[in-house]
Amino acid sequence: MNDNRNNLTGKVLAYEAIHGAGCAVVNLNPAQSGFGNKEYDEDDVEVYSGERGVLDTTKPAEIESSEGPALWDPTEAEGSVNTKSAPKPVGAYPHARKVGDLIYLSGVGPRQPKTNEIPGGPIHDSDGNALDYDIRAQTQAVIDNIARILEEAGSSINNVLDVTSFLIDMDRDFQGYNEVWAETLGKVGPTRTTLAIRALPTPIAVEMKVIASI
Structure with missing residues (x-):
């Protein structure tokens, strides 16, 4: 697993800001182009700029x-x-x-x-x-x-x-x-x-x- 950390491609399905950070739902697929020797955050990452709150299912009182x-x-x-x-x-x-x-x-x-x-x-x-x-x-x-x-x-x-x-x-x-x-x-x-x-x-x-x- 450690040798295949970035052997993946995918897309962000949803994003929610959480206390200054964020949480995302992504779809990942194995990719032949990965080198297997980098952490996830060492290359450019996709930034989701859609509407916030897409994961919020709570209803107000x-x-x-x-x-x-x-x-x-x-x-x-x-x-x-x-x-x-x-x-x-x-x-x-x-x-x-x-x-x-x-x-x-x-x-x-x-x-x-x-x-x-x-x-x-x-x-x-x-x-x-x-x-x-x-x-x-x-x-x-x-x-x-x-x-x-x-x-x-x-x-x-x-x-x-x-x-x-x-x-x-x-x-x-x-x-x-x-x-x-x-x-x-x-x-x-x-x-x-x-x-x-x-x-x-x-x-x-x-x-x-x-x-x-x-």
């Missing part, structure tokens, strides 16, 4: 969304509550988490599970141009998503204790949001704080953070 940031599968940990009936998170966190007799929900928006559509329409298009939207439809969709998560946790919308709401346009949207609240969660009677914020990660106008009992 997140799933691309047509609107806004990438969507993630909800994380699993002790006490986590997740359901396919709620929209995917935009980061590494669960839909909710049980601690004792309480359930803490991550911020819930109006996006629809599976389709990622926004009832009432998004607040802007993909170029950032403002769009007209229905805050009542968005608020109702948020509450519907909350109900689905609580049902998965073995609770219900009637067990909501405290809500923190986030509106991206308080002047425009508070009245419509408040009307839907009165017809739904207002009848349950949780405490509530409503905050005006500049933006949310997806093109939505309202999000709610909920604490409920089991």
Whole structure:
């Protein structure tokens, strides 16, 4: 074997850069032209200049969304509550988490599970141009998503204790949001704080953070 190190010809099939070096897949064939007295790197070597990543078969954890940031599968940990009936998170966190007799929900928006559509329409298009939207439809969709998560946790919308709401346009949207609240969660009677914020990660106008009992 040592006398035939360079008695080979072939071609590079694929190449991947690895920590400043590289790894290649090659096809080698015996060659009569080899001298058998040189190391591999003593002659000119073929340099592969194709695209990197051709050997990468791993898939990212997140799933691309047509609107806004990438969507993630909800994380699993002790006490986590997740359901396919709620929209995917935009980061590494669960839909909710049980601690004792309480359930803490991550911020819930109006996006629809599976389709990622926004009832009432998004607040802007993909170029950032403002769009007209229905805050009542968005608020109702948020509450519907909350109900689905609580049902998965073995609770219900009637067990909501405290809500923190986030509106991206308080002047425009508070009245419509408040009307839907009165017809739904207002009848349950949780405490509530409503905050005006500049933006949310997806093109939505309202999000709610909920604490409920089991």
